[in-house]
Amino acid sequence: MRYLTVRLAPTEVAGFHPLGKRLTDEPSVQRDAIHHVELLDDGTVLTLAEGSGDRERYEEIMSSSSFVHEYMLSGDDRWMAVSRFDPNEVVRQVLEWQQEADVVVETPIPFLADGSQRVTLLGDQASFRELYQQSMSTESFTFEIEETGEYNPATARFMRVLTARQQEVLTAAIDVGYYKAPREATHEDVADAVGLAPSTVGDHLRKIEQRVFETIIR
Numbered sequence: 302m303r304y305l306t307v308r309l310a311p312t313e314v315a316g317f318h319p320l321g322k323r324l325t326d327e328p329s330v331q332r333d334a335i336h337h338v339e340l341l342d343d344g345t346v347l348t349l350a351e352g353s354g355d356r357e358r359y360e361e362i363m364s365s366s367s368f369v370h371e372y373m374l375s376g377d378d379r380w381m382a383v384s385r386f387d388p389n390e391v392v393r394q395v396l397e398w399q400q401e402a403d404v405v406v407e408t409p410i411p412f413l414a415d416g417s418q419r420v421t422l423l424g425d426q427a428s429f430r431e432l433y434q435q436s437m438s439t440e441s442f443t444f445e446i447e448e449t450g451e452y453n454p455a456t457a458r459f460m461r462v463l464t465a466r467q468q469e470v471l472t473a474a475i476d477v478g479y480y481k482a483p484r485e486a487t488h489e490d491v492a493d494a495v496g497l498a499p500s501t502v503g504d505h506l507r508k509i510e511q512r513v514f515e516t517i518i519r
Contacts, residue, residue: 319368329355334465
């Protein structure tokens with residue numbers, strides 16, 4: 302089995318969710334990751350998402366939309382939200398193509414600072430080729446291939462012990478050269494890449510290293 306990591310960026314204002322732009326632009330709310338997404342038989346989409354920040358403001362935005370049929374939250378400063386909503390054409394296309402191409406989407410799917418999402422797909426080369434060809438036929442989103450290779454479940458388990466935000470910080474740290482020898486980047490460089498304070502990045506990296514090392518020993 303192979304993996305394909307892509308960056309999906311919507312070209313429509315609404316994004317991948319009918320409230321996507323409002324939630325992304327809301328400074329008091331942080332959209333962290335999608336842990337489950339499913340296209341239901343009635344045409345609505347069911348999601349389990351992770352978020353943080355002002356829960357009341359999040360609920361206010363969700364309840365204001367006629368596209369959202371129902372939602373439920375658990376948690377305070379950091380929460381898990383189950384919601385069912387009418388998808389826009391972008392979401393419907395992505396989910397239908399994923400089903401037709403016979404690929405598995407690895408979760409969680411992190412939200413990046415610009416509202417795009419980094420998605421890792423599992424399948425074979427033929428399925429990836431078909432999915433890519435289909436993506437070229439739409440102007441609703443950009444489909445940028447970041448990485449591909451043989452899938453190693455043992456490696457994937459290290460990412461599963463990290464939160465969506467920690468995964469984003471770790472990926473950014475690797476991309477800017479923080480873990481190269483000699484080191485090519487600082488906390489400030491990582492912070493610029495993810496839109497966080499350097500001190501916050503430092504806290505995240507220490508927690509990431511602790512969790513990964515604990516996973517190796519256990």
